[in-house]
Amino acid sequence: MRETLKTNNTLQVVDAIKRNDTITLKRIYANNYPKIEILVLKNNGTKEYAKDIYQEAFLVVWQNVKQDKFIPQNESSINGYLYTIAKNKWMDVLRSQGYKKTIVASQMSYFEIKDEENNGMDDDILKDKRLEDVMHAFKNLGDACKSLLRKFYFEKKSMKNIGKELQLDAASTRNKKYRCMQKLRQIALKNN
Amino acid sequence: MDIKDISQEEFERIEAYLNNSLSKEDLLIFENRLQNEEGFAAKVEDIKTVLTGIETQALKEQLNEFHEDITTQEKETIQFNPKVKSLQWRKIAVAAALIIATGSFWFLNRNSNDQLYTDFYSPDPGLPTTMSSTDNYEFYEAMVSYKQGHYKEALNTWTKQLKTKVENDTLNYFIGSALLADKKESDAISYLKEVANNDDSVFKNDAFYYLGLAYLKNNNKEKAIEYLSKSDFTKAKDLLKKLN
Numbered sequence: 001m002r003e004t005l006k007t008n009n010t011l012q013v014v015d016a017i018k019r020n021d022t023i024t025l026k027r028i029y030a031n032n033y034p035k036i037e038i039l040v041l042k043n044n045g046t047k048e049y050a051k052d053i054y055q056e057a058f059l060v061v062w063q064n065v066k067q068d069k070f071i072p073q074n075e076s077s078i079n080g081y082l083y084t085i086a087k088n089k090w091m092d093v094l095r096s097q098g099y100k101k102t103i104v105a106s107q108m109s110y111f112e113i114k115d116e117e118n119n120g121m122d123d124d125i126l127k128d129k130r131l132e133d134v135m136h137a138f139k140n141l142g143d144a145c146k147s148l149l150r151k152f153y154f155e156k157k158s159m160k161n162i163g164k165e166l167q168l169d170a171a172s173t174r175n176k177k178y179r180c181m182q183k184l185r186q187i188a189l190k191n192n
Numbered sequence: 193m194d195i196k197d198i199s200q201e202e203f204e205r206i207e208a209y210l211n212n213s214l215s216k217e218d219l220l221i222f223e224n225r226l227q228n229e230e231g232f233a234a235k236v237e238d239i240k241t242v243l244t245g246i247e248t249q250a251l252k253e254q255l256n257e258f259h260e261d262i263t264t265q266e267k268e269t270i271q272f273n274p275k276v277k278s279l280q281w282r283k284i285a286v287a288a289a290l291i292i293a294t295g296s297f298w299f300l301n302r303n304s305n306d307q308l309y310t311d312f313y314s315p316d317p318g319l320p321t322t323m324s325s326t327d328n329y330e331f332y333e334a335m336v337s338y339k340q341g342h343y344k345e346a347l348n349t350w351t352k353q354l355k356t357k358v359e360n361d362t363l364n365y366f367i368g369s370a371l372l373a374d375k376k377e378s379d380a381i382s383y384l385k386e387v388a389n390n391d392d393s394v395f396k397n398d399a400f401y402y403l404g405l406a407y408l409k410n411n412n413k414e415k416a417i418e419y420l421s422k423s424d425f426t427k428a429k430d431l432l433k434k435l436n
Contacts, residue, residue, distance in 0.1 A: 025251070030261075055255045055256075128241065130238070131245050131248070133245075134245025135245045135252070137245075138245060153243055153250070154246070154250035174200070181242070184242065188245075
């Protein structure tokens with residue numbers, strides 16, 4: 001009985017993440033940020049750095065859950081995973097050339113992580129150049145198209161409901177979506 | 193790869209494939225194309241990346257909203273720190289002196305009101321409870337509790353009875369008295385007012401007096417004076433003299 005309940009809860013979290021459920025995503029975001037901020041601040045970082053690497057890590061976790069690359073047992077295993085990825089990312093920043101100039105190796109003593117920990121943990125989709133271009137293009141897409149594509153692909157609203165909101169019939173909505181998509185891909189290619 | 197060569201139909205078919213919503217037949221044809229048509233797999237992969245990109249960027253923008261919410265909450269709680277640091281000690285000293293001055297004024301003021309209250313307040317003695325006169329057993333049972341100082345017990349019964357007799361001035365008056373005796377001045381006020389506004393009530397004079405005391409206890413001197421001056425009691429007049 002208790003087992004089933006637990007499985008159901010796990011499924012609910014995973015399902016909510018896959019649906020981009022705002023309440024769930026916000027809860028996970030807010031619950032885990034303070035720990036990461038402390039980690040970064042203690043290790044020669046600033047709040048801005050903490051925010052950036054935390055958000056990158058969050059997107060990686062979200063993507064990996066969506067693609068079933070990471071199958072969490074429960075919400076706390078999501079929290080642990082998120083922490084590890086953020087920590088590794090911060091390690092990468094500290095190791096990078098730009099950062100090495102400003103700090104001394106001895107200041108990195110808080111970290112006792114081994115390199116193996118890194119293996120396979122953060123299969124990082126964000127490092128894909130093409131994806132980066134698309135994201136940038138979407139960021140700068142006109143409001144009308146951006147809002148339409150957001151409703152469709154992020155909020156997962158049905159074609160019918162989006163059509164209603166725009167006061168368009170199904171065929172026109174689909175065509176509009178297609179044209180927005182073309183526009184987006186054009187911008188993304190230009191950036192190349 | 194030329195992006196112009198994807199028609200709406202083709203795009204929608206690829207999207208349906210990625211969403212696992214192709215029919216069995218279409219899926220077979222699609223998989224066949226993936227294997228045999230040059231560049232098709234790359235095209236599908238690219239659409240997949242585009243869809244992922246839209247979703248990821250949309251979430252990224254939402255994360256910034258989440259973040260703002262967290263940091264505004266944080267600011268609200270720690271805002272005080274940086275401000276204090278930037279103040280000069282001289283300003284702090286002035287502020288501290290002011291706080292102490294107003295604080296002690298309030299404290300002394302409160303004390304004198306409190307003192308007057310204790311000097312003048314004694315609970316209403318209640319109604320006589322001889323067995324012969326009782327046609328309302330529950331009410332007088334509670335009156336016994338009241339007289340013994342068991343105010344909560346009395347209140348339990350009376351507030352229940354008040355539900356069916358909302359305007360009963362006797363109930364309102366004794367509920368108010370019990371609350372006042374139980375040190376719930378603010379709660380008492382609304383019940384006593386009910387009686388004070390009732391011109392026919394025999395408890396009217398008492399209600400004025402106790403209302404004045406309740407306001408005095410709450411440090412509302414103005415209201416205390418207002419109600420005390422409406423009461424005919426000599427003790428009300430004595431108290432007024434001390435307040436003025």
